[in-house]
Amino acid sequence: MEITASQIIFCILSALIVGGSIMTVVSRNILRAATYLLLALIGTAGYYVLLNYHFLAGIQISVYVGGILVLFVFSIFLTSQVGEKMPKVSWSKTVFAIIASLLGAGLCLFVLLTQSYPYAEQVAQTEISMQAIGLSLMGTERFQYLLPFEAISILLLACIIAGILIARKK
Amino acid sequence: MDISLVIGLVVDYFSKNPMAPYLIVSTIMFFAGVYGFITRHNLLAMLMSLELILNAVNINFVVFNRFLYPGQMEGMFFSIFAIGVAAAETAVGIAIIINVFRSGKKIETSEVNTMKY
Numbered sequence A: 001m002e003i004t005a006s007q008i009i010f011c012i013l014s015a016l017i018v019g020g021s022i023m024t025v026v027s028r029n030i031l032r033a034a035t036y037l038l039l040a041l042i043g044t045a046g047y048y049v050l051l052n053y054h055f056l057a058g059i060q061i062s063v064y065v066g067g068i069l070v071l072f073v074f075s076i077f078l079t080s081q082v083g084e085k086m087p088k089v090s091w092s093k094t095v096f097a098i099i100a101s102l103l104g105a106g107l108c109l110f111v112l113l114t115q116s117y118p119y120a121e122q123v124a125q126t127e128i129s130m131q132a133i134g135l136s137l138m139g140t141e142r143f144q145y146l147l148p149f150e151a152i153s154i155l156l157l158a159c160i161i162a163g164i165l166i167a168r169k170k
Numbered sequence B: 001m002d003i004s005l006v007i008g009l010v011v012d013y014f015s016k017n018p019m020a021p022y023l024i025v026s027t028i029m030f031f032a033g034v035y036g037f038i039t040r041h042n043l044l045a046m047l048m049s050l051e052l053i054l055n056a057v058n059i060n061f062v063v064f065n066r067f068l069y070p071g072q073m074e075g076m077f078f079s080i081f082a083i084g085v086a087a088a089e090t091a092v093g094i095a096i097i098i099n100v101f102r103s104g105k106k107i108e109t110s111e112v113n114t115m116k117y
Helices: A005-026 A030-050 A054-079 A091-114 A130-137 A146-167 B003-016 B020-039 B043-068 B074-104
Strands: none
Touching: A005 A030, A005 B020, A005 B043, A030 A054, A030 B043, A054 B043, A054 B074, A091 B020, A130 B074, A146 B074, B003 B020, B020 B043, B043 B074
16 A cells, blocks of 8 residues: 555645644634634645645635734734633533534535545646636636626625724724 | 454545545534534634634535546635635624624623614
């Protein structure tokens, strides 16, 4: 049985993602939870690199890690004392949540893993060129995405205005 | 049962089904997010669980795109747009949370039980 380098990298990234996401929801210090979320998000970016979606990995790092997570850390500093622990969750609620998520995970895994997929003949090993991505974003033909692109731009504009309006001092 | 036999079976299954390990990891990530969304009392921590859920869905889109339709880019573009929407949603959510904190000095869900008046 041969173990390739990409399999080892996959295992490391999986450990990062699984550990990071579980610790995010279990850790009682909210700043630590944000740090574990960082690990999970970086692991996801690693997955995208492993699958040859380098542009998406760059977006993941710059938007999620550089934008959203920094926003989270800022607002944690604004709203809580450093070192403050979140109160313990009640026992019955924890049990209920564990049962709900385990049942859901079991159901999803059962459906996903017993399904047989029409795998593509060969998985493309090349990355998608920036030119192809740009051309697909800037067109109205089939498989081109000008409309969602513009919709996202309107959404972001609305979101900027809403953020300023909601968070400004009265 | 012999442990190496089990490992051999698992490796055999994964080599026939190369998408499965990615799907398992993203399922674990998704339901960790669900668990956090149920148990957390802090609004910011709930928003973080929501990020985990969105991220797991993005992984699924990309993996299905890469393994089943490698010549096309729908999954990647859906992930890109989902990341944009997630960024917008988080920014507005955090603005609302900071406003709630300013009016009540608490962001626990049990404390936030009145709207404007």
